[in-house]
Amino acid sequence: MTEPAWFKSSYSNNGGACVEVAANVPDAVPVRDSKDPHGPALAFSPTAFGAFVAAVKAGEFGEV
Structure with missing residues (x-):
């Protein structure tokens, strides 16, 4: 099993x-x-994660 290499967004x-x-x-x-x-x-x-990121970038969840 591959150990996750965690990172936060820039x-x-x-x-x-x-x-x-x-x-x-x-x-x-x-x-x-x-x-x-x-x-x-x-x-x-x-x-699924790619679709979520695309939706966030498109503003589908409103402004945060």
């Missing part, structure tokens, strides 16, 4: 409301809360 402002993702896991995109690095992680298919 857009993160370190305000505490961050998620981390790992792009090195085959066939999955793990996501976790950066405040709880030993807590649970969710794993999404690359297709």
